[in-house]
Structures are given as C-alpha cells and as structure tokens.
Amino acid sequence: MTVSSKDLLRQLSELQAPTGDEAEVASFMEKHFETAGFAVKRDMLGNVIARKGNGEKKIMVAAHMDEICMAVTSITKDGFIKFAKIGGIYDGILGGVRVTLHAKQKILGIIGMKPPHLMKEEEVKRLQEYEALFVDIGAKSKQEAEKRGIRPGIQITFASKFAELDGDFVVGKAFDNRAGCVVLLKLAETDIPKDVTLFLVGTVREETGLWGAGTSAFAVEPDFAIALDVCLGGGTPDVPEDNVPIKLGAGPTISVIEAGGRGLIMSRKLVDWIEGVARKNKIAHQFEVSDKGATDASRMQYVRSGLLTASIGIPSHYIHSQNEVIALSDLDNTAKLLKALVNEFPKYK
Numbered sequence: 001m002t003v004s005s006k007d008l009l010r011q012l013s014e015l016q017a018p019t020g021d022e023a024e025v026a027s028f029m030e031k032h033f034e035t036a037g038f039a040v041k042r043d044m045l046g047n048v049i050a051r052k053g054n055g056e057k058k059i060m061v062a063a064h065m066d067e068i069c070m071a072v073t074s075i076t077k078d079g080f081i082k083f084a085k086i087g088g089i090y091d092g093i094l095g096g097v098r099v100t101l102h103a104k105q106k107i108l109g110i111i112g113m114k115p116p117h118l119m120k121e122e123e124v125k126r127l128q129e130y131e132a133l134f135v136d137i138g139a140k141s142k143q144e145a146e147k148r149g150i151r152p153g154i155q156i157t158f159a160s161k162f163a164e165l166d167g168d169f170v171v172g173k174a175f176d177n178r179a180g181c182v183v184l185l186k187l188a189e190t191d192i193p194k195d196v197t198l199f200l201v202g203t204v205r206e207e208t209g210l211w212g213a214g215t216s217a218f219a220v221e222p223d224f225a226i227a228l229d230v231c232l233g234g235g236t237p238d239v240p241e242d243n244v245p246i247k248l249g250a251g252p253t254i255s256v257i258e259a260g261g262r263g264l265i266m267s268r269k270l271v272d273w274i275e276g277v278a279r280k281n282k283i284a285h286q287f288e289v290s291d292k293g294a295t296d297a298s299r300m301q302y303v304r305s306g307l308l309t310a311s312i313g314i315p316s317h318y319i320h321s322q323n324e325v326i327a328l329s330d331l332d333n334t335a336k337l338l339k340a341l342v343n344e345f346p347k348y349k
C-alpha cells in the first residue's frame, strides 16, 4: 500500500537531520527506495544515492535531507548550554522554543527567554541576539549536563510537531526540505521509461553550502540534473505579492535564476522545454527568480564540465522558522511535473 504525501511529510518532518548528521532521514529514505526496487548506496558524506533502470539517459533528481540547526559550544557552570547557529537562522525565532539535543539519547531542551517584565525599555525593542541566549535542559550544573552526554559539537534541532491548517495547508518544521524528500519518494513509486536510468538522491549539507549535491552529482554524472527544494511564497501581509509573486497552491515553480544569478541560471531552451512539458500535461506551474536563496541546483550546474540543470520549487511560507507552511496540492503537482519530465527527457534535444 502506498503512503499519502501528507503522511510521508508528517513522518519526515518529525524526524531529525541536523546538517552534517542526516542519518535518521537517510535511513527512512533508503528503506522507501529499496521497497520501490531501487539499488541504494550511501556515500562518504552521507548522501543517499538510489538507482533504478538501465536506460541510456541518466537523470538525477536531488532533494536535500538536512535542516537548519544549532550546535553546543559550551556549558556554563550552572548547566546552561551556549550554542552556535548552523544554517540561516534569524535570531528573532529563537527565544522560548522547544529544541531537541542530539546526545546519545535525545534530550528535550528549551531556549530560555527573559520575561518582558524584567526587560528595560530598550531591551524590549531590540532583537535578542543568539549569543545572549542559552538552552535549558533542567541540569543544575555543568557536570550534570555532561553526565547526560552534552558536550561541544552536540547538535540541536527544533522540536515542533506537524499539524494541519485550513484547506490543504499543513505546518511543521523542516519542510525545507522534507517537502522535496516526499516528492522523491512519490517519484520512486512511478514507472521509469526504458531509455532512462533514474537516480534519486537525498543530499546532505545543503544548508551550509550545497556540499552533498556537489559530490553526488560528480559521482552520478547525469545527463540531466534536477534539484527539488522549497521556494519563497508571497501573499502574506509582510511579503506582498508585488515583491514575491509566488502563490501557495498554484503549483511548483520553475526556478529560472537563483541567488541573483550568482547561482543557477537555467538556459532559455531548458526553461521553455519544462514549461512545454507542464502545459502539455496540464500541470499548474509558476516562474521564480530568487535574489538571495540558492538550492542544490546552483552547485550541480558547475559540476565536472557543467551539467544540464533545473531547479523546481515547492512554494512555502515562513521558511527557516520552526513552523513552515505549504499546500499539499503543490506536493502532488510537483510529483506530477517530475514524472512528466523524466518521461519526456529522452526526447529533449
């Protein structure tokens, strides 16, 4: 029996894969790929590389498995834990939230926050910088925290749970990029054309510099590389559609330019081809240009002597918060578009 996109996203969102230690999500992906008949291997960095089919055209679809996180830097003598940020975290989201510390056993902690009653007027107005924050696990001393396995380097992830909102909106942590991982798993369930060898790759260390995409694309050397990731959706009071014209529920994006052109720039020919495939298969889609963000595609495009590379985005609100929001219909439309691209690619010239 196949699992729905929603249930896959629920499970994947609540797993933990801090950047650099993605094993929990990797094992989940590996199990599903094997069930779908893929040959799977894990490389030195931890990328999951799943392969199926024997056709002449090699297509690689990548989605990163890691999530933004933090890491323990020191423990105060009273047992409070100081931390560094790993990945793009805005300090304003940190105070008062629940986190998971990845000691041998997972430990629940909270990031402490000074009650506003005790703040001076200028403190209330100012952003609380992360250097002043700390994690509280209930330990009363440094020794007590160490006894529970806390030491510098132990990673920390957010602990929010998956939930459903109105309509087909859902909320949870790490939809960046478990949403892309769900699409990989849905794609694994479909038939592969006989002239294609399909590589589905769960990549590591995207959030700190697109590392896994580089090494895995080098190993696979595909004829066509596609990165799946979330992309910035607009339409909230703070992000008007004039600034970000991408809507949740209006289909995947063809992400033409990343990081203001310092990252991926898709060729006109490839963009037109993908648009044509979407239209022919009646799949809703949008076009995206991102000023700052980059995905695995920005790395894959300059692997070896350069790879034909596309970036497909799943619109999301509140990216890099503990509560990211997407529309489930976008997941299914993204999976449909990917299936169509895999089917049509042998005819791309």
Ligand SMILES: [Zn+2]
Pocket (backbone or CB within 6 Å): 176, 207, 320
């Ligand atoms: Zn991200």
